[in-house]
Amino acid sequence: MHVDTASDVTLRNCEVVWGSVQDNFSHAVEAIDVDGLVIEGLRGEAAHPGLDAVHQH
Amino acid sequence: MTTTDIREHGATGDGVTNDAPAIQAAIDACHAAGGGTVVVPSGATYLTGSIELKSFVELHVERGATLAGSGVDADYTTEIEVSALSSGVLNPANDHALALIWARDAEHVAITGAGTIDGAGRHFVDSDNGYIYRCPNRRPFTVFLTGCTRVTMRDVRLVDAALWCVRLTGCVDVLVHSITIDADLKYPNADGIDLDRCRQVRISDCEISCGDDAISLKTCEEFPQYGITEDIVITNCTLQSTSSAVVVGVDAVADIRNVVVSNCVVRGSHRGLAVNLGQEGNFSNILFSDCIVETRHFSDDWWGHGEPIYVSAVPWHDKVGKITNVRFRNILARSENGAYIAGHEKGLVTGVVLENVRIELDRWTSWPGGEYDRRPFEQGRRSTSTPRPVCTSTPPPT
Known part of the structure; x- marks a missing residue:
């Protein structure tokens, strides 16, 4: 889930599942420049070890 | 209620003759009588160019009948300047688009029946680039209704669209129910249903497979007099789009x-x-x-x-x-x-x-x-x- 330059965004009880692992698969959620991001009850990890499930910047 | 068979007005159903004058005569007669049903009877293919629906007329394509769009440009007597083929902006230098079934400022109009309406898309392909066709701008919308109220489309199967298959612009109180749209998945701009500046629209129980967007809500530059698009319900549909x-x-x-x-x-x-x-x-x-x-x-x-x-x-x-x-x-x-x-x-x-x-x-x-x-x-x-x-x-x- 990629959120970029948005505000008041809620992800509630969402789930990210990787059916296969691809090089360009990354975080479960990436948020860039998002004001008012609420994440509740997220299920799922990043596609690759060492990456955060949620990456905000 | 009047029921008019297009054969009574001279339609041949031979699949070769342009039956548009006969179909239009049937619609006009039905309208003049105060409304009713114009029947496209089963068991034949009726080739046609542009026809115009009139108020209080239901065009009923019987199961087993085909209303087939002509592949001849000259058979299309309705043409419209649209922004759909020029990046959303009207361009007077562009060729106008055409329309197969058209209505303007009509009320209580309907297209019904389990028969087939063929949009003639295959006749307007210039080349096949592998994953998409290239086509001229002059090609027909299959159904293009503008400024109409109390519109019903029910049960019909629309195939081989050459442009947006069902375009409703400025229409109010619309029911589209149980129709099937089956267009070529390589056909550009062959949207399924486009609601442009429409209000109070219900689309339900439809199967749509087409090259461009299956259902699209718009407010296009042309026809600004019809205002915004609002109060739309889309439910119980199965959809596929390129x-x-x-x-x-x-x-x-x-x-x-x-x-x-x-x-x-x-x-x-x-x-x-x-x-x-x-x-x-x-x-x-x-x-x-x-x-x-x-x-x-x-x-x-x-x-x-x-x-x-x-x-x-x-x-x-x-x-x-x-x-x-x-x-x-x-x-x-x-x-x-x-x-x-x-x-x-x-x-x-x-x-x-x-x-x-x-x-x-x-x-x-x-x-x-x-x-x-x-x-x-x-x-x-x-x-x-x-x-x-x-x-x-x-x-x-x-």
């Missing part, structure tokens, strides 16, 4: 609001549920719920890049409006790309909720991935650490 299955936008010079999309299944599409704002209209109060979506990568001749959910506000040309209050609830997606929510600058996308959304990302095609498609945005790439938005310079289908 572009977006359901999209609010992208042509939107006026507002679109109060839209509910529910109980739909999207298969084999380039993009699933989309809110794509590229012009100065504003979008608000858009609700998607209880849908299953499967999207995959495909040729970038087509907009989309496997996104199951897509919300975007970026300028197609010089300005763009705002998106507020968009919700996706109870969505099960299997896709080759993730959900994408983005604005061109702060304040353009506000109030987005994803609730009980499951996305299973996988790869099953060999098309390149790792990018989102931000078209019609024309200002190049923008990199992120996850799949990157992409924009190409290829003139896109709409």
